[in-house]
Amino acid sequence: MKSFEYVRAKNPKHALELLARGKGRTALLAGGTDLIPGWRREKCCFDRLVDLKPIEGLRGIKAQKTGVTLGPLTTLAELAESRLLARKLAVLVTTALGMASPQVRNRGTVGGNLCNAAPSADLAPPLIALGAKARVLTRKGSRTLPLEDFFTGPGETVVSGGKGLLTAVIVPFPLRGAKVCYRPLTLRQAMDLSMVSAAAAVRKEKGKVKTARLVLGAVAPVPLRCEKAEARLAGSPGLAEDVEAAAALAAAESRPISDVRSSKAYRKDMAREMMVRALREVLS
16 A cells, blocks of 8 residues: 555644645545545555544534534534434434444544535435535635535535635524435445435425425435425425425436446436435425
8 A cells, every 4th residue: 555644734724734735645534434445445545644633623513593513523423422413403313323333433524424425425415405504614715605516526525636625514403394304225224325315304384385405315426406396396285296296306307327236217216216205204
């Protein structure tokens, strides 16, 4: 295995300086649950490894008046064990509990899961459905953008290639009357990647759908916000025919591929089915 330089970042700005310093590729280390196995198999190579773990400001779940701020170094285990999230954002607790194994959850981080930008990443769909935003730091300064705009392609984000650093994920509390769920489709209950996943956040008012945010995972280069399906559902009573029509529109927007886990045709069919299941759950 190729040798590399190891550096511990003191703070976010120091991490940016290290990203810009010298020649060769620089990798960021959060939990390392994807990076280190890839390095061992020589699937990813780097000349410098910047360890973010010493930066305490990037860790933790902080309550705000209208939501929570998740530090990118917050582990999946901390999400799963958070009493605050269990009360206010239970979908994140159940999502985290369904990811990987206890050992991996103790190391894997929120930022690592998002910045790895796998189309099948489990945290992205429910966070997007909740209306989460990403705060990023670049050499030009800090900015906040909708989380769906954070992803630019498979394995690519707006901060990839040393362009910047994810410093926070801002998650608003659901409004009164809103229900949120996340449904992944896997062959096993744990230690498996989603073949297809669906997240739905729906709020009804006076018997009709007031707002809807619908997201599919693993069926497009990036987590897919299904805006046509959302528009079909808005203003409807959320009956069976509304659910079927919205799910069909969501599946039509998907652009799945065939790989070792599933065929394109199966993903297309299951995108509709998983969205039906998610909508039935939030509309029941």
